[in-house]
Amino acid sequence: MAVSATSLCSFSSLCIGTPRPSLLTPPPHIPTILTITTPKRLHPSLSIARLTLTTTKANPSDIDTTFFDNLNPEEDVVFDPPAPPEGFVPPPSFDEDPPEPEDEIAAAYEELYGPAYSGVSVLGNDIHVMDSKVKKATGFGSKVKKEKVRDGFEERVVQVRRVTKVVKGGKQLHFRAIVVVGDKQGQVGVGVGKAKEVIGAVQKSATNARRNIITVPMTKYLTFPHRSEGDYGAAKVMLRPASPGTGVIAGGAVRIVLEMAGVENALGKQLGSKNALNNARATVVAVQKMRQFSDVARERGIPMEELWK
């Protein structure tokens, strides 16, 4: 049974040491990483989660589900449980349990989790301990949102457009902002957001951008390893590496994405549609197709010199 690709990539790096005994095919060699490695893209979202922005990702856990990664459905499964320990008494089902008084239940929960949002505290804990978590409604200018550059990502607005929805009563106007977020070290993200005010739209799109960040493979001269083309919708973008000193020679959205990624020397051309959002997304697609020479050599098992022949 194949586990879906997303869960596979989340868990394959998270298993702990010993390979589990399995009656089916032995598990493939999984690199044993004893410390929990958080994928880089979670860092920005974790730091923002303090304040108003709503990026919430589950904490990467060390729960090992790799047993289920490569199951062969055709194989005959034999079920032989280990022997029961001596004196094993099957526990009563939860329906036959005598109903516990509410106070005991509340006390047990509170021991485990703290009073949280229960509103009552049986063990005498402070019930207002979760107050700081909820965002408070800010008055005008009383509290300036201080999440400007906390996580090292710079934002740049590619385009702000006023879009209209026509309803029976008239036209409803919104603003749609496209923002590219990046540190200049190889991480970029493109986001869209709509709101009734420009600032709100820019903020929403920045949140969105932080949710889909990719890494740009770069060589030591801050350029691409090789040419690539990417398309998204009707926009097609061609990217080409350049020698140091060239600078970024590309138009509009493509230039902003490459600059925020920290790429110094590159050539890019928008073939096809000139739509800013689609071109930004197409550069992201093009960049995702690129591979570093060392990775390809390692995958193919040949020395790097072979690739340059």
Next chain:
Amino acid sequence: MTRRYWNINLEEMMEAGVHFGHGTRKWNPRMAPYISAKRKGIHITNLTRTARFLSEACDLVFDAASRGKQFLIVGTKNKVADSVARAAIKARCHYVNKKWLGGMSTNWSTTETRLHKFRDLRTEQKTGGLNHFPKRDAVMLKRQLSHLQTYLGGIKYMTGLPDIVIIVDQHEEYTALRECITLGIPTICLIDTNCDPDLADISIPANDDAIASIRLILNKLVFAICEGRSSYLRNT
């Protein structure tokens, strides 16, 4: 993860009717490896595989509980709603047994606001503050309180996203499953012959219609959680 004995025997499962599936016309072809036979227009799942998956799931759950992880049990069919609640209370986990509101985990900040409001309403009710309001307002607040109690009653002790989610019927709780997938939370799911086994991380092919079968599987998982928790408490 060591394999432990979970008191899973096939006769018990057959009695509860875990091996029955849905009608043949409604199956999902991806379930083909887990279906052993077709009898009277109903698919029969392969019990050995079910038992195997169930024991592995119990192992995983025991392991996670012994590390102090948080669980969430989701089951909204009205037949199984109170069994889910009782099972979760016995295992001291969070649970959702009324409708799973869209965005409960992906929009966790808004859910937290609601939990906050729930908490405030409860404190007011306890201190008798509701009587200070005019009657109409008090009635509205009480209604809000009862709403929040039904939908959020099971998660009022939850401070963050759970670490493992147990879903009782994949077909019914499709939104919950989707949300967990986008957030990357490992899920254990009870799969029937009309569900997709590749979505959840651990899928246990079983019957999701009969209360007896759901109760049996929940029993085993709850037992595993309790054991794991007691070993966690013993070690720390």
